[in-house]
Amino acid sequence: MTLIDETSTIPAGGPTLEQVRRVVTDLPGPRSAAILARKAEAVAAGVAHSMPVSVVAAGGGVVVDADGNSLIDLGSGIAVTSVGNAHPKVAAAVAAQAAQFTHTCFMVSPYESYVDVAEALNRLTPGDFAKKTALFNSGAEAVENAIKIARKHTGRQAVVAFDHGYHGRTNLTMALTAKSMPYKSGFGPFAPEVYRVPGSYPYRDGLTGAEAAARAITLIEKQIGADNLAAVIIEPIQGEGGFIVPADGFLDAVVAWCRANGVVFIADEVQTGFARTGTMFASEIFGIEPDLITTAKGIAAGLPLAGVTGRAEIMDAAHAGGLGGTYGGNPIACAAALAAIDAFENDGLIERAQQIGAVLTDRLGAIRENDPRLGDIRGHGAMIAVEFVDPETGAPDAALTAAVAKACVAEGVIILTCGTFGNVIRFLPPLSIGDDLLNEGIDVLATALQGA
Structure with missing residues (x-):
């Protein structure tokens, strides 16, 4: 009213x-x-x-x-x-889907639009390899599930996040998030086995990308140990932290180290994804191919939808029933996402x-x-x-x-x-x-x- x-x-x-x-x-x-x-x-x-x-x-x-x-x-x-x-395409798609059905729960009675969104994300995200996708409700939920998948795939527990990073307001994502107020203060204790290292902040640290990466990798190796590390997660351009663009070579070096050590590299593209940075995904700017990518925000033009997309062998690590949620991949949100993706790809x-x-x-x-x-x-x-x-x-x-x-x-x-x-x-x-x-x-x- x-x-x-x-x-x-x-x-x-x-x-x-x-x-x-x-x-x-x-x-x-x-x-x-x-x-x-x-x-x-x-x-x-x-x-x-x-x-x-x-x-x-x-x-x-x-x-x-x-x-x-x-x-x-x-x-x-x-x-x-x-x-x-x-947006007219989104509004029309939402209205049409609402008139057909609003919910069945994909884990109970699947529907095609969820599959359509998964296929689109598998096609659009960086990386020339077989991919799979799971859909959720919010960016924080996508991040939580990406960590779950990485831990199951590697059999390891530790996760590294970076200074100035923001990943959400749930318990695990608060642990990953760097800033205390207003996101974390008074809400602990937080999820264990989450570690933070400095990233690349060219305006303030004055380091080259290679130097910043070497600093981060040294801390990871000495204080955590590669054999204990399931995943490294970072926003390619840090959002809430201040739109921090890493120096050239930083992300490349971190990705290369992850590959050499069997660590899952997760790009949190919740804010940077879907044309926002002048590319479909910010990872493309830096020429990197993440193992897993989390998406939300722009994906469905205001409808609650999020995704985890990545290498098929990593995505398939979770056992049947290990991923999901009552509303994940809601049909109305999927209809909105397909219309939004059409606009991103075809409307310039x-x-x-x-x-x-x-x-x-x-x-x-x-x-x-x-x-x-x-x-x-x-x-x-x-x-x-x-x-x-x-x-x-x-x-x-x-x-x-x-x-x-x-x-x-x-x-x-x-x-x-x-x-x-x-x-x-x-x-x-x-x-x-x-x-x-x-x-x-x-x-x-x-x-x-x-x-x-």
Whole structure:
């Protein structure tokens, strides 16, 4: 229920929405404020929100709230609605599937769309070898199952994750995640046999990819031992950690070491997957072929779906009944995924991600020329970030980051922050956004910086 009176019209979503930024009330407006007050009473306090709005429609490059404010969307629901919100192909596929059946449980009564999604993932993910896929509900669930599969395949228990990594909010994935607040603090004890080593953070560590890999491998060999290690898991570009792009050669060296030591290399592509980085998967940028890849977020354009895809002999290690879940590979989510994959492959969205990346890096680079507080601009495709720093010391400036983000929100631009130090603004616009809205969003950011 939205607080719209009977004479009001809730705008249709998708590409029918007027593509304009329009702020007609303070945020939140009265209707959103009333809904958020109800949220405070009804929803657990731990479920926070960063935007002071209640959404009634979204599409293209905008999100519309209950008060008629139209906001520029530079977040895509954290890289989920990459094809655009309420995409016509997705909406039609969801409606058609819902009219046929909504659930049978694939483990009880299988259906073709699950197989179709598995075949698509086997085809699209990097690696010229036989692959298989299992479907789940969320990125964290996919990561948990990838670890289960790697442990069963190798007969080993230890898992290595990296500094600044983020892998989810379940118990095992909290153990894999580096950042304490807000993801881990007070929720332990965590799953055992999880170890963390430094990765590659070129802006801050100054190491080449080979040097960073040698540092990580030495720690793994000396403190854990290759014979005890089931898997190494890493985001090819670290998301919540600050869109950290590893130095050239880092991932290659880690993959080569894993191959030589019988360790399963898992690429967590939950945020980077499905055209987000200007390639279908970020692993392609670095020329690596992971043993297992986890996917979610953009896979189904907002429907809950995730996958683990990898080498057939590794994926088949789990015994019958060892993988699954009541809702895993839900038929409506599978229908959405097939429609989204069609859009990614046939609607020029990979190329659009590259164009968006060029606009963002060019505009942000021009701002940095006159503002040394923009310490680093990094990323690929429509996954770009700015790290804000004290220009004298290079120390992270979380206060500036928060102030800029708050000012952008007040002016009707959805902005996301991230980073272990809280000093990064990340840009994840839907690939359906137009250049006019994208540039206007950056204009708002530039003005916010001037006033910060």
